[in-house]
Amino acid sequence: MCGIAGLIHRGKSSNVGSExxxxxxxxxxxxxDSTGYALYGDTDGKNFIMRFKVGENVGEGSxxxxxxxxxYDKRKKxxxxxxxxxxxxxxxxxxxxxxxxxxxxxxxxxxxxxxxQRIESIPGVEILSMGKSLEVxxxxxxxxxxxxxxxxxxxxxxxxxxxxxxxxxxGVDIKSAHPFWGxxxxxxxxxxxxxxxxYWNNRRVLENKGMRFMSECDSELIAVYxxxxxxxxxxxxxxxKASLTGxxxxxxxxxxxxxxxxxxxxxxxxxxLVLYESDDLVAMGSEEIAIRSVLPQEIDTYDPFDGxxxxxxI
Amino acid sequence: xxxxxxxxxxxxxxSMGMHTEVLxxxxxxxxxxxxxxxxxxxxxxxxxxxxxxxxxDVKDMTAPEANKEIDNLMSQGYGTIVIKNPQGKHSLGVGxxxxxxxxxxxxxxxxxxxxxxxxxVRINGxxxxxxxxxxMAGKVVIEKNAGSCFGAAIxxxxxxxxxxVGARTGIDMKGGTIIIGGDAGAFTGFMMQRGRIIILGDVGxxxxxSMYDGTIFVGGEIGSYGSDAVDAELTKxxxxxxxxxxxxxxxxxxxxxxxxxxxxxxxKLWNYDNLEPTEKKGAI
Numbered sequence: 001m002c003g004i005a006g007l008i009h010r011g012k013s014s015n016v017g018s019e020x021x022x023x024x025x026x027x028x029x030x031x032x033d034s035t036g037y038a039l040y041g042d043t044d045g046k047n048f049i050m051r052f053k054v055g056e057n058v059g060e061g062s063x064x065x066x067x068x069x070x071x072y073d074k075r076k077k078x079x080x081x082x083x084x085x086x087x088x089x090x091x092x093x094x095x096x097x098x099x100x101x102x103x104x105x106x107x108x109x110x111x112x113x114x115x116x117q118r119i120e121s122i123p124g125v126e127i128l129s130m131g132k133s134l135e136v137x138x139x140x141x142x143x144x145x146x147x148x149x150x151x152x153x154x155x156x157x158x159x160x161x162x163x164x165x166x167x168x169x170x171g172v173d174i175k176s177a178h179p180f181w182g183x184x185x186x187x188x189x190x191x192x193x194x195x196x197x198x199y200w201n202n203r204r205v206l207e208n209k210g211m212r213f214m215s216e217c218d219s220e221l222i223a224v225y226x227x228x229x230x231x232x233x234x235x236x237x238x239x240x241k242a243s244l245t246g247x248x249x250x251x252x253x254x255x256x257x258x259x260x261x262x263x264x265x266x267x268x269x270x271x272x273l274v275l276y277e278s279d280d281l282v283a284m285g286s287e288e289i290a291i292r293s294v295l296p297q298e299i300d301t302y303d304p305f306d307g308x309x310x311x312x313x314i
Numbered sequence: 315x316x317x318x319x320x321x322x323x324x325x326x327x328x329s330m331g332m333h334t335e336v337l338x339x340x341x342x343x344x345x346x347x348x349x350x351x352x353x354x355x356x357x358x359x360x361x362x363x364x365x366x367x368x369x370x371d372v373k374d375m376t377a378p379e380a381n382k383e384i385d386n387l388m389s390q391g392y393g394t395i396v397i398k399n400p401q402g403k404h405s406l407g408v409g410x411x412x413x414x415x416x417x418x419x420x421x422x423x424x425x426x427x428x429x430x431x432x433x434x435v436r437i438n439g440x441x442x443x444x445x446x447x448x449x450m451a452g453k454v455v456i457e458k459n460a461g462s463c464f465g466a467a468i469x470x471x472x473x474x475x476x477x478x479v480g481a482r483t484g485i486d487m488k489g490g491t492i493i494i495g496g497d498a499g500a501f502t503g504f505m506m507q508r509g510r511i512i513i514l515g516d517v518g519x520x521x522x523x524s525m526y527d528g529t530i531f532v533g534g535e536i537g538s539y540g541s542d543a544v545d546a547e548l549t550k551x552x553x554x555x556x557x558x559x560x561x562x563x564x565x566x567x568x569x570x571x572x573x574x575x576x577x578x579x580x581x582k583l584w585n586y587d588n589l590e591p592t593e594k595k596g597a598i
Binding site for chain 2 (some may be wrong): 268269270272274287288289291292296298299300301302303305306307
């Protein structure tokens with residue numbers, strides 16, 4: 001089933017980590033195999049923030065194969081060496097969990113394709129997000145468990161999207177969890193509720209064009225599809241509008257960039273979405289109770305119609 | 315509350331103008347008998363007094379707790395219950411088979427007022443997906459917007475949304491009336507089998523797709539017609555009915571109903587009435 005939620009503050013920052021945790025926890029009945037956050041935090045914009053994993057969470061019903069922690073250490077060491085070879089300086093390093101790391105990197109290159117390809121050529125290593133504001137945090141369990149595990153409740157920023165997953169098409173693991181980074185674009189992330197029926201056809205076409213897939217989760221296709229459109233010069237909104245016909249199946253998805261947040265709903269309108277809009281806040285979720293967790297007072301909400309695409313700026 | 319009883323074609327209901335349709339072929343239609351209605355009660359329902367009123371704050375209750383408390387209040391004879399702080403909770407007010415005046419001071423989540431028969435409900439907020447699904451009789455008024463599958467499979471009663479509604483409004487409906495003050499999404503009236511839908515605003519693609527019977531009236535633009543949905547002539551009788559219905563619904567009282575479009579089933583897909591039961595099985 002899955003649940004998605006997002007919010008964007010316009011003209012100000014807020015405690016988006018805590019707010020999104022409340023929204024996703026309200027949707028936990030839609031799936032708690034894994035939960036993911038894409039948080040756009042307040043930063044000075046100088047360094048890249050890279051969230052990456054060197055292994056999987058093998059507990060809590062995971063479908064991943066058990067690995068020794070020493071394997072994670074070896075992979076981390078190779079990542080550090082590769083970064084040094086590319087001239088990327090690690091400014092700050094955090095290792096929240098044995099398999100999950102956060103680096104702040106001083107690296108002055110706009111095209112992240114080569115950078116990402118080199119890092120991900122290390123077996124078992126996946127970049128969860130790369131950007132100057134975006135941080136993707138995803139792991140097994142419900143929203144509160146992931147929030148507590150990664151201390152996300154104090155993250156301050158302008159906007160965020162998240163996903164509560166019930167695994168259906170692919171495994172219970174971090175690589176199949178949402179949000180997906182819009183590889184190789186800085187600060188682009190996607191969450192999706194639904195099912196894409198032309199996943200393999202699109203994947204073959206996009207892989208032939210040089211795009212990268214890390215999982216077999218159909219939702220990843222949206223991130224890659226939009227990334228390819230933007231690579232070819234389309235704006236985010238143009239890419240999203242193209243997706244209404246380019247992607248087949250049922251879907252409601254959110255996509256976020258450094259300064260915007262958008263939603264798209266398929267032409268069948270088969271997946272739910274409730275929206276709240278005001279001058280200083282836009283909040284959205286699969287169910288109204290998600291919005292109620294940040295706005296308990298009486299508010300006006302509505303369902304976007306079929307085939308609708310909307311984008312908001314911070 | 316409905317009391318269903320098969321009567322001859324010239325029933326009192328028809329003579330009162332409550333039912334004017336003339337069907338051909340074999341039909342399984344049941345007619346409403348107003349003489350019997352007052353004597354009909356479900357097992358476990360209560361004799362309530364509409365003048366006896368109380369408030370119920372459900373802020374810290376789960377949906378089952380809230381629904382149980384509504385039932386408890388009805389058992390004490392309360393005929394008017396005001397629900398405070400529903401806060402978008404799912405499945406509130408479901409399964410009420412009682413005369414009751416129910417007011418929600420706020421919004422409901424999914425499946426609100428599902429499977430009800432008889433209550434008069436006013437929701438001073440929004441409702442999520444599948445509001446009033448399977449409504450048998452009564453009246454549900456939503457002051458703001460509604461989600462998808464609004465009034466799915468209703469058999470009777472009036473379902474009124476003063477704002478806009480999502481996709482598949484009135485899907486599989488088998489009777490009753492749905493009135494929308496704003497716009498409606500795609501697949502409105504999808505596979506409807508009887509009843510009427512009135513939309514004062516625009517409606518999305520595939521209107522009345524695969525409808526078997528029933529009527530849809532649209533005041534605004536139509537995205538596209540669904541399979542087997544066709545235009546029909548808007549008669550004087552239709553206009554009179556629309557005026558009366560909109561007035562009672564407190565919605566679009568001054569709306570120019572003469573310009574509304576009337577959509578019915580082309581009935582190219584509709585041939586089950588001419589089949590024997592064994593043939594029906596084969597057709598399905």
